[in-house]
Amino acid sequence: MDAAVTGPAFDLSRWSSERLARVEQSLSAWVNPDAPAGLGEAMRYAVLDGGKRLRPLLVLAAAEAVQGNGQAALRAACSVELIHAYSLVHDDMPCMDNDVLRRGKPTVHVKFGQARALLAGDALQALAFELLAPEDEGIPAGVQAALCRLLAQAAGCHGMAGGQAIDLASVGRTLTENELRHMHRLKTGALLQASVMMGAACGAPAARAQNALSAYGAALGLAFQVVDDILDVTADSQTLGKTAGKDAEQDKPTYVSLLGLERSREHARELLVQSLSALDDSGLSDVRALRALARMVVEREN
């Protein structure tokens, strides 16, 4: 029997909307407009009112699965979103992908100028770590330090930033599937997997659960990128909220260029199965939200 269909029906959209309300409210409170000289405005523009908030939902779902500290989880959820948002701001800049449209709106540098976009990204990264180490919140220092460690590793040169460097260096080159996988594991996979592991770090899961969540996060992170590559080809800009067809136009290696559309879809399904079967091995009693999020990642249309 397919483990994915066992258990009572789970309403992801209801589960998500309750949590997203808290995430949006917290982001709005923490990304404060009072930062000087228009910086706060640019930071808010980059973060608020947009995005699927997949990473925060993964943090919260994992934290709930391990009965983790709720306040730590909310902070971790917002902090990974800030890292994601800053990476988009910098990635859209003219010296990188030079994109003018993001979430259906002008990109930050188009709206606020390149200098302020650069600084807003920098300040969002700092704020992400600031959120993780509050002074008086009753979050154990060991949890705070673990969250900082996981986020820093995922964001840095052996994670997201490293993946973007490989991406830049790959334009116009043909990559093997191994090279492509390595690039994506760093570029998008590391932060998605870290979201899951940060949620786990809000509690004290057994080693078995921790390993299972790590495997789940790794498979889901790669699935996300495979689907991203598919959607870049199959969806239009309006549906995506960003410029479609950019990968081919910029001659970037993708799963679709490497494997073709059908084999890419198959690969996404295989990764979904991997992520779900990791959850089956976790020994955790309620992984319904994690399971539903993995399905959403693979079945999404934007």
Next chain:
Amino acid sequence: MDAAVTGPAFDLSRWSSERLARVEQSLSAWVNPDAPAGLGEAMRYAVLDGGKRLRPLLVLAAAEAVQGNGQAALRAACSVELIHAYSLVHDDMPCMDNDVLRRGKPTVHVKFGQARALLAGDALQALAFELLAPEDEGIPAGVQAALCRLLAQAAGCHGMAGGQAIDLASVGRTLTENELRHMHRLKTGALLQASVMMGAACGAPAARAQNALSAYGAALGLAFQVVDDILDVTADSQTLGKTAGKDAEQDKPTYVSLLGLERSREHARELLVQSLSALDDSGLSDVRALRALARMVVEREN
């Protein structure tokens, strides 16, 4: 009697050279060349073999004054230097100050291209936080979390990044002395003061010592900037290792443009006295290195 001349003679250059050797060795080990696609190379270029390392020395001097955890202090010392280095990389980029010379060498974007400079800066910021939260180093989690908090606050939108945003918005404007001070307190003062406070956080100083160190760091941070403004006018590019006369050329408000050269020098001396008298009130038994560093900041020639 001038407190600055009490106590046995203190050899700052000997004190510094022993500590700088450790800092350089640690930076070289931690800023690893194996980051992918040339990113590690750009990061190392940005960090190694250059700079006065004032911030690391402040961390170590403060940590020694409070008998703090040595391993934590070394990590904190390197982490503030990484934040400083990343800010220079981004600040030099064409969309910011557009500078081609730094520490007597081509700036990172000149050498590695803008995209890689942007990513190297981003990755250095992440690495700074990664250094502060090691998994197995015997550094108490409470110290790790406090260091992350202090560094994030100093680097972010109410610290360094915020100060740079004000700086950008101030070009061609006349600022009052209060506005200028506010800009510099954020832009350079916050990270210098944080260096002192991070050193203090490696130990457990009494409130009196903590307040004194905070006042010392604030006065020293401002003094640093006043002297920077003076040197921009009085020193040549070779001595500075960066382009001299940039402030006037870019029509940036400075202490010299606001107060004139003589009054600026006087202000730097006043701030030195403030910083030294804060140390006198600290109740700490050995503040000789902190004292000597404050003198060095005000008396330096580059």
